[in-house]
Amino acid sequence: MKLPFAQIDAFADKPFAGNQAAVMPLDAWLADEILQAIAEENNVAETAFFLPDATGQADYELRWFTPAVEVALCGHATLASGHFVLSADPARDRVTFRTRKAGVLEVARDGDRYAMALPAYPPQPKALPDVLRALGIANAETLHHPGGYDLTVLDSAEAVLALTPDFRALAAIGDTLNIVTAPGRAPSSEAGAGTDVISRVFAPAAGIDEDPVTGSAHSVLTPYWAKRLGQDSFTAYQASKRGGHVACTLAGDRAILGGKCVTVIEGEFTL
Secondary structure: OEEEEEEEEEOOOOOOOOEEEEEEEOOOOOOHHHHHHHHHHHOOOEEEEEEEOOOOOOOEEEEEEOOOOEEOOOHHHHHHHHHHHHHHOOOOOEEEEEOOOOOEEEEEEEOOEEEEEEEOOOOEEOOOHHHHHHHOOOOOEEEEEOOOEEEEEOOOHHHHHOOOOOHHHHHHHOOOEEEEEEEOEOOOOOOOEOOOEEEEEEEHHHOEEEEOOOOOHHHHHHHHHHHHHOOOEEEEEEOOOOOEEEEEEEEOOEEEEEEOEEEEEEEEEEO
């Protein structure tokens, strides 16, 4: 069996930046263990599989797998899937995806980039002492969203960049996305310069120590920072080694995330 395949850098305006996603359209679902094995073989943060949605609720049904587990929501691989579909049909303006746990998601053209609508997940204050210990932080504001997101807020971009987490300790806490954020930096040549918000994201329990650019993390960051900044729109930078910029807008119960994509590999996957 030969399956079409693309590897796409999401939240990137050039190759080798942003977050890598493998995108694979299917005619019918393969067994879950086969999907998981393909994702392990691809060995990028997420592999997205989609096929025409038979329910009529959306254009396609979409699922995502890390090399280790299936996840409930993945933003960058959704953006990459939208890029894959829209690049193949220049006359098309938008595409919708029905997911199993995150509802219907949309990717639309927005000038020279895409706008992706994800659910907004407002976090609530919660003490997270084990997370702080694993991050090597003595004290900080911590919040949680029951969808599996822990948020730690630091005072400066420098503190975020200096983190050296204990990934084994983070993984032992459970399969949550660990987001660390702070106000961004004034324009300069340094990482995160000229943006309102900076972040890093860790998911060792899902097989990803540090994720390059995480769309779903911005489902949490968008409502938090919109409230704190007193504005519905702001710019964000995820300060991984590859790095990526995300335009964030809170629109009711949706986080609208803006970014570009670059296709770097096209071919066939052979089973």
